[in-house]
Amino acid sequence: MPWRAPGQPRLAGTGNYISQKAERAWGHRESAPCGTASRYDRAALGDESAAARPRRRPSRGGPAQGTWRPGAEPMSSSVAGPDCCGGLGNVDFRQADLCVMTRLLGYVDPSDPCFVAAVLAITFNPLFWNVVARWEQKTRKLSRAFRSPYLACYSLGAAILLLNVLRSHCFTQAMLSQPKMESLDNPTAYRMGLALLGVGSVFVISSFLALGFTGTFLGDYFGILKEARVTTFPFNVLDNPMYWGSTANYLGWAVMHASPTGLLLTAVVALVYMVAILYEEPFTAQIYQQKASPSHKRR
Known part of the structure; x- marks a missing residue:
């Protein structure tokens, strides 16, 4: 102390x-x-x-x-x-609450096997038919294997239809395996989705009727050409109505299920179709331009 x-x-x-x-x-x-x-x-x-x-x-x-x-x-x-x-x-x-997209993605589990399968199916289909059709256009091996370009085109069309059924199944399973969005789970949104589904179906069916089976399933790559490019409905309303009608179908299906996962997968569908259009449009314009040229007519 x-x-x-x-x-x-x-x-x-x-x-x-x-x-x-x-x-x-x-x-x-x-x-x-x-x-x-x-x-x-x-x-x-x-x-x-x-x-x-x-x-x-x-x-x-x-x-x-x-x-x-x-x-x-x-x-x-x-x-x-x-x-x-x-x-x-x-x-x-x-x-x-940063943004609406963050809230939307909060409903989606990208690691879900059903979601991964849906993304793979969506991206694989256009890649498959474009690669096979361009390979056929350069080599004619499918036509020689089936001994007819028509049989080869029908076979490719059947394969594309089966792949589309698989894609739609994976799309639906991905939606069912993940939660719904409460703000879309109401009668008004359901009717809106039903209307989108109806409009998309009109574009898809009318496109098929205007083009026929071979015109729909890449017959021009097999040498099966029409007299001229189709310009009647629905092609006088918008370009590539088959693709955009299919996109509207998926969008309507997603809204009817009040599914954020379905909305995200619909965006993937639209993106893949846009890439396919960039790849297909120049070739389609080129082959019909060649068909209309005087040298092609003299043959």
């Missing part, structure tokens, strides 16, 4: 006295109201302006300027913007 002169007051409470004076000057940390951060809390949460600001000595008239007082409004930082609920450090960004 340190020595002190007789009559000298004890110094054991000096630290407490100084601490109490400082707390009265700078504000009690424990007395901050709920939802309001003190100067020390703000510095700990990353408010650099509060942490870097030098401490001012309190004036005799009251607490120092710029300090927090019990019952006063929270201070604002010119660097971090106006404080809300104690500053940006207290905001839980994990609870922020």
Whole structure:
């Protein structure tokens, strides 16, 4: 125990006295109201302006300027913007609603085997028929194997139909294996999906009737050409109505099932069809241009 002169007051409470004076000057940390951060809390949460600001000595008239007082409004930082609920450090960004796409993807599990199978089926089908048809156009091996370009085209068409059935099955199973979206699970959305399905079916069926079987299933790659490109309905309404009608069918099917997974897979269908169109359109225009040329007619 340190020595002190007789009559000298004890110094054991000096630290407490100084601490109490400082707390009265700078504000009690424990007395901050709920939802309001003190100067020390703000510095700990990353408010650099509060942490870097030098401490001012309190004036005799009251607490120092710029300090927090019990019952006063929270201070604002010119660097971090106006404080809300104690500053940006207290905001839980994990609870922020960033965008609609994030909410949509929250319903989808990309690792689900049914979803993976649907994506593979969607991307494989156009790749398959374009590769086989272009290979046939260059080699004529299918026509020689079946001894007829018509039989070869019918065989490829049958394979494409079976692959489309498999694709639709995988699409449906992927929707059924994942949750629905509550905002789409209502009679109005169901009727809207049914209307899309009807419009898509009209485009698909009318395209098939206008083109015929060989025209629908890449007969031009087998040398089976029409007299001219078809320009009647639905080809006078939009280009590639078969593809966009099929896309509308999948979109309507997804809306009828209130399925975010179906909506995402429909976007994959549309993207794959756009790539297929970029690959097929130049060739179709080229072969009918050659057919219309005088040199081709003299043959």
